[in-house]
Amino acid sequence: xxxxxxSGSAGGxxxxxxxxxxxxxxxxxxxxxxxxxxxxxxHGFDCPGCAWGEKGVPGRFRFCENGAKAVNWEATTRRVGxxxxxxxxxxxxxxxxxxxxxxxxxxxxxxxxxxxxDHYEPIRWDDAFNLIARHLNALEDPNQAEFYTxxxxxxxxxxxxxxxxxxxxxxxxxxxxxxxxxxTSHALAQSIGxxxxxxxxxxxxxxxxxxxxxxxxGTNHPRMLExxxxxxxxxxxxxxxxxxxxxxLERFTNPQDPGEMLSNGSTRTxxxxxxxxxxxxxxxxxxxxxxxxxxxxxxxxxxxxxxxxAFIAEQTEGLDDYLAEVDATNWAQITEQSxxxxxxxxxxxxxxxxxxxxxxxxxxxxxxxxHSVAMIQELVNLQLLCxxxxxxxxxxxxxxxxxxxxxxxxxxxxxxxxxxxxxxxxAVFGFTPPQVPGHNVVHAIQAMRRGESKVFIGLxxxxxxxxxxxxxxxxxxxxxxxxxxxxxxxxxxxxxxxKDALILPCLGRxxxxxxxxxxxxxxxxxxxxxxxxxxxxVDMSDEQMRSEPAIVAGIAKATLGALNPVDWQSLADNYDxxxxxxxxxxxxxxxxxxxxxxxxxxxxxxxxxxxxxxxANGKANFRTNVLPASVxxxxxxxxxxxPVFILQSMRANDQYNTTVYGFDDxxxxxxxxxxxxxxxxxxxxxxGLQAGDRIDIETLWTDDVKRxxxxxxxxxxxxxxxNIAAYFPESNALVPLSSTGDIxxxxxxxxxxxxxxxxxxxxxxxxxxx
Numbered sequence: 001x002x003x004x005x006x007s008g009s010a011g012g013x014x015x016x017x018x019x020x021x022x023x024x025x026x027x028x029x030x031x032x033x034x035x036x037x038x039x040x041x042x043h044g045f046d047c048p049g050c051a052w053g054e055k056g057v058p059g060r061f062r063f064c065e066n067g068a069k070a071v072n073w074e075a076t077t078r079r080v081g082x083x084x085x086x087x088x089x090x091x092x093x094x095x096x097x098x099x100x101x102x103x104x105x106x107x108x109x110x111x112x113x114x115x116x117x118d119h120y121e122p123i124r125w126d127d128a129f130n131l132i133a134r135h136l137n138a139l140e141d142p143n144q145a146e147f148y149t150x151x152x153x154x155x156x157x158x159x160x161x162x163x164x165x166x167x168x169x170x171x172x173x174x175x176x177x178x179x180x181x182x183x184t185s186h187a188l189a190q191s192i193g194x195x196x197x198x199x200x201x202x203x204x205x206x207x208x209x210x211x212x213x214x215x216x217x218g219t220n221h222p223r224m225l226e227x228x229x230x231x232x233x234x235x236x237x238x239x240x241x242x243x244x245x246x247x248x249l250e251r252f253t254n255p256q257d258p259g260e261m262l263s264n265g266s267t268r269t270x271x272x273x274x275x276x277x278x279x280x281x282x283x284x285x286x287x288x289x290x291x292x293x294x295x296x297x298x299x300x301x302x303x304x305x306x307x308x309x310a311f312i313a314e315q316t317e318g319l320d321d322y323l324a325e326v327d328a329t330n331w332a333q334i335t336e337q338s339x340x341x342x343x344x345x346x347x348x349x350x351x352x353x354x355x356x357x358x359x360x361x362x363x364x365x366x367x368x369x370x371h372s373v374a375m376i377q378e379l380v381n382l383q384l385l386c387x388x389x390x391x392x393x394x395x396x397x398x399x400x401x402x403x404x405x406x407x408x409x410x411x412x413x414x415x416x417x418x419x420x421x422x423x424x425x426x427a428v429f430g431f432t433p434p435q436v437p438g439h440n441v442v443h444a445i446q447a448m449r450r451g452e453s454k455v456f457i458g459l460x461x462x463x464x465x466x467x468x469x470x471x472x473x474x475x476x477x478x479x480x481x482x483x484x485x486x487x488x489x490x491x492x493x494x495x496x497x498x499k500d501a502l503i504l505p506c507l508g509r510x511x512x513x514x515x516x517x518x519x520x521x522x523x524x525x526x527x528x529x530x531x532x533x534x535x536x537x538v539d540m541s542d543e544q545m546r547s548e549p550a551i552v553a554g555i556a557k558a559t560l561g562a563l564n565p566v567d568w569q570s571l572a573d574n575y576d577x578x579x580x581x582x583x584x585x586x587x588x589x590x591x592x593x594x595x596x597x598x599x600x601x602x603x604x605x606x607x608x609x610x611x612x613x614x615x616a617n618g619k620a621n622f623r624t625n626v627l628p629a630s631v632x633x634x635x636x637x638x639x640x641x642x643p644v645f646i647l648q649s650m651r652a653n654d655q656y657n658t659t660v661y662g663f664d665d666x667x668x669x670x671x672x673x674x675x676x677x678x679x680x681x682x683x684x685x686x687x688g689l690q691a692g693d694r695i696d697i698e699t700l701w702t703d704d705v706k707r708x709x710x711x712x713x714x715x716x717x718x719x720x721x722x723n724i725a726a727y728f729p730e731s732n733a734l735v736p737l738s739s740t741g742d743i744x745x746x747x748x749x750x751x752x753x754x755x756x757x758x759x760x761x762x763x764x765x766x767x768x769x770x
Contacts, residue, residue: 005669006247006666006667006668006669008247008253009247009250009251009252009253009266010218010222010225010247010248010250010251010252010253010269010667011065011222011225011252011253011254011255052221052223052224052399052526052527053200053201053526053527053528053530054201054526054530054532054600055201065222069654069656069661070656070659071510073102073489073659073661074106074488074489074508074509074510075508075510075538076105076106077105078103078104078105078106079105079106079107079108080104080105080106080107080108080489080490081107081108081109081122082109082111082121082122084104085111085119085120085121086119086121088119089117089118089119090113090118090119090120090495090497091118093490093495094492094495094496097660098465098491098492098658098659098660098729099660099661099662099663101489101490101491101492101494101495102489102490102491102659102660104489104490105489106488106489106505106508106543106545107487107488107489107490107503107505107545108505108543108544108545109122109505109544110122110123110124110125110128110502110503110504110505110544111123111502111503112128112131112500112501112502113497113498113500113501113502115499115500120501120503123502125544125546125554126554126558128502128504129554129555129557129558130558131482131500131502132455132457132482132484132502132555132558132559133555133558133559135454135455135481135482135500136168136455136559137559139454139455142168142169142170142434143169143170143172143436143438143439143453144452144453144454144455145165145168145170145172145453145454145455145456145457146172146174146439146444146447146448146453146455146456146457147161147162147165147170147172147173147174147457147459148173148174148175148441148444148456148457148458148459148461148463149161149173149174149175149176149408149413149459149460149461150175150176150402150458150459150460150461150462151175151176151177151400151401151402151403151404151405151408151461152402152403152404152460152461152509153404153408153413153459153460153548154404154407154522154523154524154534154548154549155404155407155408155410155411155522155523155524155525155531155582156522156523156549156575156578156579156582157459157522157547157548157549157552158404158407158408158411158412158413158459159411159412159578159581159582159585159586160549160552160553160556160568160571160578161413161459161552162411162412162413162414163412163425163429163556163565163566163581164552164555164556164559164560166417166422166425166433166434167429167431167433167556167560167564167565168559168560169434170434170438171414171415171416171417171433171434171436171437171438172415172438172439172444172453173413173414173415173438173439174415174439174440174441174443174444174445175405175408175409175413175415175441176401176402176405176441176461176466176657177405177406177408177409177413178415178440178441178442178745178746179368179441179466179467179468179746179747179749180364180367180368180400180401180405180746181364181367181398181400181401181405182367182440182741182744182745182746183366183367183368183369183372183373183375183376183741183743183744183746184362184367184376184398185409185744186373186743186744187372187373187374187375187376187377187380187623187744188376188380188396188398188608190373190377190615190621190623191377191380191381191384191615191620191621191622191623192380192389192396192608192613192615192620192621193607193608193612193613193614193615193620194606194607194608194614195409196398196406196529196606197395197396197397197398197527197528197529197606198389198390198395198396198397198606198608198609199359199394199395199396199397199528199609200528200529200530200603201227201528201530202392203357203359203392203393203394203395204227204230204231204359205230205231205234205393206357206392206393207231207236207355207357207358207359207393207394208236208237208354208355208356208357208358208393209236209237209238209239209351209352209354209355209357209358209359210228210231210236210237210238210239210358210359210360210361211239211241211348211352211358211359211360211361212228212238212239212240212241212242212249212270212361212362213241213242213281213285213360213361213362213363213365213366213379214241214242214243214281214362214363214364214365214366214367214750215242215361215362215363215364215365215366215399216242216244216246216248216249216363216365216650216651217248217249217269217399218246218247218248218249218252218653218667219246219248219651219652219653219667220363220364220399220401220651221363221399221401222248224399225248225252225254225269226252226254228252228269228270229252229254229267229268229269232267232268232269232270232271233267237271237272237351237354237355238268238269238270238271238272239270239271239272239273239274239348239351239352240270240272240273240274241274241275241276241281241284241348242273242274242275242365243275243276243277243278243280243339243365243648243719243720243723244275244650244678244717244718244719244725245273245275245717245718245719246667247667247668248269248667249269249270249273250268250269250270250273251266251267251268251269252266252267252268252269253265253266253267254267272347272348272351274340274344274348275339275718275719275720276338276339276340276720277337277338277339277631277646277720277722277723278369278631278646278648278720278723278750278751279337279369279370279371279375279631279632279646279750279751280337280338280339280340280631281338281365281366281375282337282371282374282375282378282625282627282628283333283334283335283337283338283627284334284338284340284345284348285375285378285379285382286326286329286334286378286627287331287334287335287338287340287342287345287349288345288348288349288352288382289326289378289381289382289385290326290327290329290331290334291345291346291349292306292307292349292352292353292385292386293323293326293327295349295353306353306386307385307386308385308386308387310387311384311386311387312384312385312387315384315387315390315611315613315619315620316384316619316620316621316622317617317619317620317621317622318621318622318623318624319622321622321624322381322622322623322624324624325624325625325626329627333627334627337627337628337631339720352382352386353386356393357388357391357392357393357394358383358386358388358394359388359393359394359395359396359397360379360382360383360388360395360396360397361397361398361399362376362379362397362398362399363398363399363401364401364749364750365648365750366379367398367741367744367746368741368746368747368748368749368750368751369631369741369748369750369751370628370631370632370633370739370740370741370742370748370751371625371628371631371741371742372741372742372744372746373741373742373743373744374623374625374628374742376398377623377625378625379396380396380620380623381622381623383395383396384620384622389608389609389611389620390608390609390610390611395609396608397527398527399527400526400527401657402657403509403524403526404524404525406525406526406527406529407523407524407525407531410525410586410588410604411582411586412585412586415437415438415439415440415443416437416438417433417437420587421585421586422435424584424585424586425585428581428584428585429565429566430565431565439453440745441463441467441745441747442737442738442740442745442747443745444456445463445467445469445472445473445476445737446476446737448476448477448479448480449472449475449476449479451479453480454480454481454482455480455481455482455483455484456477456480456482456483456484456498457483457484457486457555458483458484458485458486458487458493459486459548459552460486460487460506460548461487461493462487462491462492462493462657462658462659463477463493464477464491464492464493464496465491465492465493465658465729465732466657466658466729466732467732467737467747468732468735468736468737468739468747468749469707469732469733469735469736469737470729470732470733471733472705472737473737474496477493477496477497477498478496478497478498478499479498479499480498480499481498481499481500482498482499482500482501482502483497483498483500483501483502484501484502484504485501485502485503485504486504486506486548486551487503487504487505487506488505488506488507488508488545490503491658492658492729504546504551505543505544505545505546506545506546506547506548506551507536507540507545507546507547507548508536509534509536510536510537510538511536511537511538511539511540511545512535512536512537512538512539512540512541513535513536513547514541515547515550515572515573515574515575516573516574517573517574517576519535520535520547520549520574520575521533521534521535521575521596522534522549522575523579523596523601525604528603529603529604529605529606530600530601530602530603530604531589531596531601531602531603531604532600532601533596533597533601547572549571549572549575549578550572553568553569553571553572554568554572556568557569566581576593579592579593579596580592580593588604588605589604608620631646631751632646632748632751632752632753633739633748634702634753640700640755642755642757643686643687643755644700644722644753644754644755645679645683645722645723645724645753645754645755645756646722646723646724646751646752646753646754647697647723647724647725647726647731647734647751647752647753647754648723648724648725648726648749648750648751648752649725649726649727649728649729649731649732649735649749649750650725650726650727650728651727651728652664652665652668652670652674652727653665653666653667653668654666655727658728658729660674665727668715668717669715670715673713674727674730675709675711675712675713675727675730676712676713676714676715676726676727677695677697677712677713677714677715677724677725677726677756678715678716678717678719678724678725678726679714679715679716679717679719679724680716680717680718680719680720680721680722680723681716682721683721683722683724684714684716687756689714689758690714691714691715691716692713692714693713693714693758694711694712694713694714694758694759694761695711695712695714695756695757695758695759696708696709696710696711696712696756696757696758696759696761697709697712697724697726697731697734697754697755697756698734698754698755698756698757699734699735699736699752699753699754700753700754700755701736701738701739701753703736703738705736707733707734707735707736708733708734709726709730709731709733709734710759710761711759711761712726712759724754724756728749732749734752734754735747735748735749735752736752739752
């Protein structure tokens with residue numbers, strides 16, 4: 001590994017160079033150039049990466065560096081078929097890096113695991129569907145099956161999937177949102193009556209201030225950088241609260257700006273930058289409210305106001321209890337927990353107070369803590385105080401990860417389905433869906449680990465790599481009677497098969513989807529509730545891959561019969577028919593097929609944006625939460641005398657979710673390795689360590705399981721003392737499955753108590769591929 005501090009801005013020539021390298025690495029240059037020009041364009045395909053929205057500016061390309069990597073990665077000409085699987089045992093493949101597995105290329109044909117030989121072997125599609133049906137129909141209880149969903153799944157495939165699962169008899173729909181923004185969904189539903197953000201892309205053009213909490217757009221959603229830099233240029237205050245100093249939150253060179261590129265210039269993406277401790281954002285916002293409340297009281301004596309009193313009186317409930325709790329929270333706790341000084345918090349409050357229109361955004365740095373629901377509700381409380389919901393240029397903006405993770409939830413992928421959904425399914429399809437809540441990701445893994453859930457079907461995704469407690473998840477998967485993974489590429493979940501196992505190769509977002517009625521389009525929903533059509537451009541007609549809707553329909557037909565409750569084959573033949581059913585069941589999708597032809601898609605709407613609060617009391621609610629005594633679930637000092645650090649997982653620049661494109665993290669200066677850990681220089685010195693030393697990291701938790709990673713290389717970084725960071729998914733082994741957020745059950749991947757020690761071992765060398 002080499003470490004060299006990156007002096008450039010986010011984007012710019014560095015992003016173009018990286019994009020070009022991955023373009024040539026795909027071995028499919030001409031096709032991928034054509035693909036990139038179609039990405040996020042009308043009559044093109046939606047980027048398989050993040051869920052950031054589009055402004056629809058004509059004549060511009062609409063992909064970022066990481067989006068280009070995702071497109072190139074998917075559209076490779078390399079194939080993984082029978083020859084590959086006959087050459088390598090599953091046990092050998094499981095020892096290889098995630099990068100090695102995915103780099104081998106697209107999955108070429110359906111295969112079944114042979115436990116006797118430890119190899120995957122070809123199987124016909126119909127035989128695969130019948131095998132799944134036999135396992136499912138042999139279960140004693142439908143709730144012994146787990147139907148997992150990835151955020152890349154289209155609305156059409158997700159709707160069919162939930163329809164099949166509920167007709168089969170279960171609400172066991174664990175999905176990737178359980179591990180990221182589940183806290184958001186719960187918090188917003190309680191506060192404003194809808195689990196989605198209230199802003200549109202246009203609001204960013206009118207905001208006076210944008211407050212960002214716990215997110216790194218430079219790596220996780222780079223198209224947001226252009227939005228932030230444009231806001232800064234026109235004079236908006238852009239305020240970041242992020243415990244790590246990240247280049248994307250400092251400055252950005254727009255690759256589509258000739259002036260910036262030729263001059264090697266850049267634009268700032270934030271005007272103000274605060275680095276709270278991990279989990280300290282709630283305390284920081286509580287401090288801001290405490291400042292604003294004091295100023296409001298002083299203003300009232302002059303006949304003036306800081307809060308929007310008319311908005312509060314007409315639209316909200318619970319203010320008095322909330323302000324009483326704010327008043328009872330002392331400054332010592334606020335500054336200690338936040339890691340910020342009172343002066344810094346007062347400065348942030350002043351910026352907020354001066355703005356007429358404020359947007360608050362957040363991502364997984366906020367959602368993956370024990371107190372995340374309370375933390376997000378504190379952000380909502382702040383916005384309610386000044387009426388910053390339901391007017392142009394203001395609102396709440398959770399920045400989602402995968403490109404359709406929000407859409408999947410909208411069309412029914414939900415382990416706790418709302419009553420209106422179940423009632424509509426019964427009315428439209430003539431069966432009574434299960435009423436008992438199902439399993440989320442954590443509950444599903446625990447049930448599999450106990451042997452209670454026996455069949456796992458994964459519609460995309462990579463659960464073994466994505467979930468916490470990696471070894472426990474792998475064991476849970478291997479205990480299943482059957483595991484089925486529907487995927488484009490080989491990944492970690494596939495090399496931890498159940499006693500019986502299938503890998504079913506599916507078409508990707510970039511591929512043409514030919515069905516009986518002709519080439520099909522699918523739809524996705526972005527973070528701003530815009531629904532877009534997506535039509536692939538790569539001809540895969542000579543391959544054995546099938547589309548996700550066709551695979552789901554094939555499984556459903558084999559398991560339930562052709563007409564139970566619909567003609568599954570007819571739906572697979574023409575996705576317009578699926579969309580007609582979605583329009584009958586899901587609110588906001590009236591005339592789905594017709595509205596989809598509008599340039600840029602259509603807006604689903606948002607009740608809270610219209611000041612229509614879908615809460616029990618019909619009001620937006622100030623939620624009163626006590627500031628936690630500790631941001632971790634217990635006091636780790638009771639378990640050890642060693643210095644305790646709080647660990648967070650995070651992504652590198654050369655990855656998206658569990659997909660690792662390479663071993664560099666350009667913006668953080670890392671080249672050639674991923675087994676690294678970032679520490680404050682003062683902590684490095686206090687531990688008697690030096691940059692480049694290798695250490696072991698061990699989790700402090702309340703059970704007897706030993707969770708550790710070994711041989712991680714020390715990297716000095718601007719991070720608060722006592723906090724450390726390591727890459728996901730390599731650090732997932734340190735996150736206990738039972739360490740979850742209150743109410744949401746989201747894994748607490750941003751607040752894990754650990755100890756570190758000098759290592760006597762080195763991690764296995766990563767397999768590299770030319």
